[in-house]
Amino acid sequence: MKNKYGAKNPKSWLLRFHTQTAGCSLTAQQxxxxxxxxxxxxxxxxxxxxxxxxxxxxxxxLALPSEKAALIALRTQQVIAYETGVxxxxxxxxxxxxxEAMTDKMEAEAEKYFDEIDKRGGVLQCIEDGFFQKELARxxxxxxxxxxxxxxxxxxxxxxxxxxxxxxxxxxxxxxxVERDQSAFCxxxxxERDNDKVKETxxxxxxxxxxxxxxxxxxxxCARAYVSVGEMCDVLREEWGxxxxxxxxxxxx
Amino acid sequence: MDKKIRxxxxxxxxxxxxxxxxxxxxxxxxxxxxVIYTGLRQTPQMIVDAAxxxxxxxxxxxxxxxxxxxxxxxILDVLKEKNASDIILFGGGIIxxxxxxxxxxxxxxxxxxxxxPTEEAISFLRDxxxxxxxxxxxx
Numbered sequence: 001m002k003n004k005y006g007a008k009n010p011k012s013w014l015l016r017f018h019t020q021t022a023g024c025s026l027t028a029q030q031x032x033x034x035x036x037x038x039x040x041x042x043x044x045x046x047x048x049x050x051x052x053x054x055x056x057x058x059x060x061x062l063a064l065p066s067e068k069a070a071l072i073a074l075r076t077q078q079v080i081a082y083e084t085g086v087x088x089x090x091x092x093x094x095x096x097x098x099x100e101a102m103t104d105k106m107e108a109e110a111e112k113y114f115d116e117i118d119k120r121g122g123v124l125q126c127i128e129d130g131f132f133q134k135e136l137a138r139x140x141x142x143x144x145x146x147x148x149x150x151x152x153x154x155x156x157x158x159x160x161x162x163x164x165x166x167x168x169x170x171x172x173x174x175x176x177x178v179e180r181d182q183s184a185f186c187x188x189x190x191x192e193r194d195n196d197k198v199k200e201t202x203x204x205x206x207x208x209x210x211x212x213x214x215x216x217x218x219x220x221x222c223a224r225a226y227v228s229v230g231e232m233c234d235v236l237r238e239e240w241g242x243x244x245x246x247x248x249x250x251x252x253x
Numbered sequence: 254m255d256k257k258i259r260x261x262x263x264x265x266x267x268x269x270x271x272x273x274x275x276x277x278x279x280x281x282x283x284x285x286x287x288v289i290y291t292g293l294r295q296t297p298q299m300i301v302d303a304a305x306x307x308x309x310x311x312x313x314x315x316x317x318x319x320x321x322x323x324x325x326x327x328i329l330d331v332l333k334e335k336n337a338s339d340i341i342l343f344g345g346g347i348i349x350x351x352x353x354x355x356x357x358x359x360x361x362x363x364x365x366x367x368x369x370p371t372e373e374a375i376s377f378l379r380d381x382x383x384x385x386x387x388x389x390x391x392x
Contacts, residue, residue: 024272028367061367063349064319137275144276148370157368171349174319245292 018052019045024140026061030156031169034058039076046086047093053077059169066172133245186228193226201225202235209239258382259309263291263300265328268318273345277313280371286378297327304340310385311341311362311378321348321356329360341381345369 001007021041026034035058042055055073057065065073086092093099120126146152153159205218215236222232262278264271271293282288289307291300304312316324325344332338338360345365348356353364363377 023270026367061347063347136272137279140272141276141279144280144371148372167350173349245290 016051018054019048019050020054021045021056023056023060024143026056026058027154027157028061028167029161029165031058031062031167033156034061035072035076038073039080042076043080043084043086046080049091059171062167062169063171064174066170068170127243130245189226190228197225198222198227198231201227202231205232206235206239209236258286258311258378259289259307260286260311260313260378261289261291261300261304261307261309262313262315263295263303264293265295265297265300265314265316265324266318266320267294268316268320269293270317270346271315273317274313274315277315277345277371277374280375281378284375286375297324297331300328301331301335301337305335305337309340310382311343313374314342314344316344316346316348319347321346322352325356325361326359339385341378341385343374343377343381345374 002013007013019042021038025037025041034056038055038058042053045053055076057069057073059065059069081087117123117126117131120129120131126132143152147154147158150158201218201222201224205215205222207213208215208218219232260281262274262281264274274290278288278290289303289309291303295303300312300314312328314324314328321344325342328342329338332340332342341362342360343363343365344356344361348364348366350366353366356364362381365374
């Protein structure tokens with residue numbers, strides 16, 4: 001950040017990062033196993049020094065998470081934080097030959113990508129051309145093919161399967177009235193708020209979007225005036241247009 | 254040689270999870286089908302319009318947002334409204350077994366859930382096309 005982009009604020013030189021465990025690693029089959037998968041992934045995040053962590057719920061392949069599954073996901077973090085001791089050390093794996101070698105390898109591979117992105121005209125150009133989407137789709141397809149050819153084992157999916165398996169964890173059902181209630185709530189808010197203030201703050205947001213202004217500050221003002229996220233996004237869509245995936249992104253692999 | 258099977262793949266609603274549908278797109282294409290992908294945030298109307306314009310045999314939608322019990326029936330309704338119910342509607346996503354059964358009763362030809370091998374979607378479409386053709390021959 002300092003050398004290439006000339007960032008002056010020392011805070012901008014730091015790498016702060018968030019980790020979310022991998023949704024695509026979760027399986028609908030034997031869903032309790034997902035607790036184990038998530039725990040191992042979360043642990044790797046912590047061992048890697050993450051500052052912020054999200055753990056997936058075991059039932060995310062079946063429905064929106066139940067209260068209980070979400071709580072287990074939280075407990076997973078708490079077990080790592082309070083029972084394992086890995087958070088007592090800045091870099092618990094520092095000096096491990098194997099891990100350091102993998103880190104170097106990953107760094108070299110990342111550098112290759114950075115060079116490739118530069119060669120393709122930078123990040124914005126790559127988004128326009130669907131380069132990132134294409135790379136993601138290619139790796140997802142490759143992963144799926146490895147799984148189907150059994151070159152990669154996923155426990156409970158293509159190996160270690162039991163006969164006549166039944167899923168017996170509770171699955172969250174969303175009450176149909178939620179939509180009606182939320183819609184009524186929005187209507188009530190829109191009728192009761194100060195709509196002059198709404199117009200004023202949305203105009204602020206539009207100005208910021210048109211110029212190089214700070215849209216975040218304007219959005220905070222909008223929120224204070226009870227402007228809905230949809231109304232804010234409408235303004236941004238009108239000013240900036242909307243991302244639409246190019247067909248180029250689809251000609252994967 | 255047989256005409257290639259044409260499939261429109263779509264993501265309806267506010268759901269950005271597109272890993273699955275792209276895997277399906279690549280698998281169907283590698284199986285020799287013609288695949289058109291609409292991208293994210295499509296309405297049922299947009300999906301059916303695109304399907305008619307592109308003259309596809311089947312529409313496949315992917316829904317991981319939990320809104321499947323609203324979106325699938327809405328697509329079926331638009332298909333009916335436009336006299337396009339001969340287009341096969343299938344789909345997949347995070348869909349509980351009870352809902353899957355209900356959707357298939359409503360007229361969704363097949364609902365795939367996580368872990369289904371791509372081969373299943375391919376053979377489903379081939380079989381569905383075969384029975385569609387034999388129906389047409391009888392008529």
